[in-house]
Amino acid sequence: MHDIRAIRDDSAAFDAAMARRGVENASAPILELDxxxxxxxxxxxxxxxEQNKASKEVGAAKAKGDEAEFERLRALVGEKKAEVAAMQAQAKELDQQLTDLLMSLPNLPLADTPDGADEADNVELHRWGTPTPMDFAPKEHFEIDGVKPGMDFEMAAKLSGSRFVVLQGAVARIHRALAQFMLDTHVEENGLLETWTPVLVRDDMMYGTGQLPKFGEDSYKTTNGWWLVPTAEVTLTNLVNGETVDASTLPQRYAAHTQCFRSEAGSAGKDTAGMLRQHQFEKVEMVSITHPDHSRDELDRMTGCAQGILEKLGLPYRTIVLCTGDMGFGARRTHDIEVWLPGQDTYREISSVSVCGDFQARRMNARFKPADGGKPQFVHTLNGSGLAVGRCLIAVLENGQQADGSVALPEVLYPYLRGKSVLQADGTLA
Incomplete structure (x- = not known):
């Protein structure tokens, strides 16, 4: 959410920043409501x-025995009381309208976020690794012989419908190994605190991170009012909801491995083959709560954490910075990491790392006490995938595929697979 005082103080700067997000003259309706x-x-x-003054005069009129003045003042008190109640209700309604309007507007981009209309205007920052040449036509993950026994879409469709998968045997084990490897790396090497959180949350938690009110259709809500989290960003970021923490505790860095649930509203017909776009999937999420002075540097650090996972797995990738027209609602700057998928002959997103500034903190009322004892300030929040486990599984399978239908697995996974190094063409590990 935006700071109304900042908009009052410099509406031209606010409008210029909003125009970069495609919203013109954003301050006018805000200032009118305000x-x-x-x-x-x-x-x-x-x-x-006036009511308070009349109330004091009522007693004086009564003491003087001036019945007419007493009745007039008593009527005036009642009139003013009703008037105050009506105006307070109107002010409350206007305040809610203002809050709703401020909550509906996207975050302001950082100065170093490139301008643009859509993904065609994104800018590549970094590229690592070279796709391994294959002397055969590479297949998509679900077409590889060794994968087929452990990846069942027909059974999932019987159980739940489209955009679900049943993983079994060796493929399920590799999937689990990837999640464990990611968590261990983030905890032991990157200094994140492993955290286990619920996947069912209240409305105000979804409001806090910006999924509500605008994007409710993208998530699932239970019949008794809980929301299934679209990402552990919701729970991890809201750990500081309503809190005022000491500056000495910052940065707070978290990692969580959770199930995630997305309705994929608006994606009909897109990525329907395989397990690239699912309603239910697993992700290792990273969240940082930082001092405002350090959030931009933290974005680069978190991007490096996600890139490091891919490098350890030997998976070629590229990192791009999203332009203002392609960036998410709550972000000020976003780095997308795209992994190479030989079966599709292209790079596909596997991580998105964003700095949100105080945008989410204002919605959550999350602050810190400065070290100098000054007035509490809003923290800055960041989030990023570290990584999407299912998409990482796809990348491992496609990049490691062999001509005989087997898959050579990354060496860093051997300890998690009891020394096994190959998914054989018959679907077993060896």
Missing amino acids: EARRAKIHAAETAQA
């Missing part, structure tokens, strides 16, 4: 003062 709200609050306070 002025009406403040005027109503002032009128209510004036009427309240």
Whole structure:
């Protein structure tokens, strides 16, 4: 959410930043509502003062035995009381309208976020690794002989419908090994705190990270009011919801491996083959809560953490910075990491790392106490995939595929597979 005081102080700067996100003249309706709200609050306070004054005079009139003046003042008190109540209700309604409007607007981009309309205007930052030449036509993950016994889409469709998968045997074990490897790396090498959180959350947690009110259709809600998390960003970031932490505790860095649930609204017909785009999937999520002065550097550090996972797995990737037209609602700058998939002959997103500034913190009322004892300030929040486990499985299978239908697995996974190094063409590990 945006700071109304900052908009009042420099509406031109706010409008210029919003125009980069495709929203023109954003401040006009905000300032109009804000002025009406403040005027109503002032009128209510004036009427309240008049009510208080009349209340004091009622007693004096009674003591003097001036019945007519007593009745007039008593009626005036009642009139002012009703007037105050009505204006306070109107002010509250205007305040809610202002809050809703501020919550509906995307975050302001950082100065170093490139301008652009869509993904065609994204800018490549970094590329690592060279795709391994294959002397055969590479297959997509679900077509590889060794994968087929352990990846069942028909059974999943019987159980749940489209965009689900049943993993079994060796493929399920590799999937589990990847998640464990990611968590161990983030905890032991990257200094993140392993955290286990619920996957069912309350409305205000979804509001806090920006999934509500605008993107409710992208998530699932239970009949008793809980939401299934689309990512552990929701729970990890909300650990500081309503809290005021000491500056000495920052940065707070978390990692969690969870199930994630997305309705994939608006993606009909897109990535329907295989397990690239699923309603239920697993992800190792990274979240950092930082001091405002350090959040931009933290974005680069977190991007490096995600890249490091791919490098350890030997998977070629490229990192791009999203332009203003392709960036997510709550982000100020986003680095997408795309892994090479030989079966598709292209790079596909496997991680998105974003700095949100104080955008989420304002929604959550999450602050820190400065070391110098000054007024509490809003923290900055960041989130990123470290990585999407299913997509990482796809990349491992496709990049390691052999002509005979087997898959050579990354060496870093051997300890998690009891020394096994190959998914054989018959679907077993050896």
